[in-house]
Amino acid sequence: MLFNSISFLLFLPIVFAIYWIVNKRSLELQNILLLVASYFFYACWDWRFLFLLIFSTALDYFTGLKMHDAKNQNLKTFWFWLSIGINLGFLGVFKYYNFFAESLAEALSKIGFHASFWTLEVILPVGISFYTFHGLSYVIDIYKNRIEPERNMVTYSLFVSYFPLLVAGPIERATHLLPQIKKQRIFSYQLAVQGVKQIIWGLFKKVVVADNCAFFVNQIFENSSSHSATELWMGMFLFSFQIYGDFSGYSDIALGTSKLFGIDLLRNFNFPYFSRDIADFWRRWHISLSSWFRDYVYIPLGGSQGSKAMQLRNVMVIFLLSGFWHGANWTFIFWGLLHALLFIPLLISNKNRASISDTKYNFKAYSKIALTFVLVSMAWIFFRANTITEAFQYFGGMFDFHSLSANYFYKNSKYALLTLISSVAILFLILIEWKNVTKGNQEVRLSKWTIFVLLFMLFCMGTYRNQMSFIYFQF
Incomplete structure (x- = not known):
């Protein structure tokens, strides 16, 4: 279901009307309505991938609770990496497996080895990069003791699959969206x-x-x-x-x-x-993705601390990952590399934040x-x-x-x-x-x-x- 379609033009007013009617009864019923509407919205693309979304949601919900209740750090770490591994595994299989298989076969052929790898005839589940990153941020925040896990399954499921952001973002954080889902909403005409x-x-x-x-x-x-x-x-x-x-x-x-x-x-x-400048551009473009990589990759790598060589490494990693996140093609990686090369002179001259003021x-x-x-x-x-x-x-x-x-x-x-x-x-x-x-x-x-x-x-x-x-x- 596209935002620019007649079906969405019918879907939205219906959900809106029922939503504010049930709001007078209970918050839980209101959230259940939004969750059902979100699953219907997603199923309109391909109902088969709805099961993948539900599995990913249940995985992060369950491992989040297990991490919080773990009796020691080793057990907490086990549940953390289980969630990260499975989430990235699904993303890798659906989005990147064919790219790696074909690239490796091509590279081997150039040095005289003729290799053939199985490729998968699969359709990329719509929104998988977005809802996977929702779940990853949630799991990482629990592991780092920034938040406590959400124990209401409906509330957490709605956080992951809320239909306005489900298929193309913005990439939300649990610290921002979950509190809004958990509190009573009052209709505001303005x-x-x-x-x-x-x-x-x-x-x-x-x-x-x-x-x-x-x-x-x-x-x-x-x-x-x-x-x-x-x-x-x-x-x-x-x-x-x-x-x-x-x-x-x-x-x-x-x-x-x-x-x-x-x-x-x-x-x-x-x-x-x-x-x-380019630094200013990335503070303004796809802000939720840029801030996600900043908080969960760039800063853990050392951010702007340390030597210039380390800072340059961190910048290169972030831009290449950003390019690769967009798609399994060398064009996206090269696009990320170009932005890194445009950003690096600003970093070396300490002018990467000059445009803020x-x-x-x-x-x-x-x-x-x-x-x-x-x-x-x-x-x-x-x-x-x-x-x-x-x-x-x-x-x-x-x-x-x-x-x-x-x-x-x-x-x-x-x-x-x-x-x-x-x-x-x-x-x-x-x-x-x-x-x-x-x-x-x-x-x-x-x-x-x-x-x-x-x-x-x-x-x-x-x-x-x-x-x-x-x-x-x-x-």
């Missing part, structure tokens, strides 16, 4: 209005911005050799807005939907394309924002390409200035119209976010007139009739 506005804003980003950009992006990236340098540059920038509109749009819909139920989710984006908007700031956006956009090429070879060919074509035409975008009336729609949508997105970021708003605030314009653009310029899946569902 919060509900905010939620509806955020849903509309998210749908605009997904349906009007991302999906219209996708029409050109898919054709350009799939056949980049037939396009001019100008068209390749345009394709690169369009993908930058496609992936931002797509993923941040999902997060906005998730956060807005959750507000309807009186639950606050972690913010996942903070106007990332107005970042002044730099809040002025002047020519220097605009130059930094423009440069960071271009660098991030160039790195997106490797994220979007099917192979590293294709990515380098695309990148090379951008600097082949024998042809600078952009005829592809205007060769017929349909393409010309889509070009106009994409341009207007992107411009509107930039203007709205720029207005909010310069005012220091933590999230986009929309007036009644802006909402009216957004709804008009959704109906007149959107692709709602042709539902397109969200990019991050494959991760």
